Amino acid sequence: MSKPSFGPLLxxxxxxxxxxxxxxxxxxxxxxxxxxxxxxxxxxxxxxQLYAVRAEVAEMENLTHRLSDDYLDLDLLDEQARSVLGMVxxxxxxxx
Numbered sequence: 001m002s003k004p005s006f007g008p009l010l011x012x013x014x015x016x017x018x019x020x021x022x023x024x025x026x027x028x029x030x031x032x033x034x035x036x037x038x039x040x041x042x043x044x045x046x047x048x049q050l051y052a053v054r055a056e057v058a059e060m061e062n063l064t065h066r067l068s069d070d071y072l073d074l075d076l077l078d079e080q081a082r083s084v085l086g087m088v089x090x091x092x093x094x095x096x
Contacts, residue, residue: 063076067080
């Protein structure tokens with residue numbers, strides 16, 4: 001009766017364990033597929049926030065330009081004086 005050889009069995013067991021480890025790391029690791037999907041979703045959210053902030057900045061630049069010395073929008077000036085300063089015209093009645 002011959003002695004059983006554990007060398008090939010040990011080699012395949014270690015190879016199988018290493019391949020399982022690398023497959024797990026490729027899917028669930030820090031640089032795996034799931035993390036990539038999370039990063040892509042975060043990037044899309046950040047892009048949406050960037051577009052919203054750019055629109056808000058453009059609106060503020062428009063309002064600032066309309067109140068500048070070069071271009072004065074009287075309707076905007078009247079609206080700002082009413083809302084910020086609480087001013088009314090002499091011919092208006094304020095009801096609280």
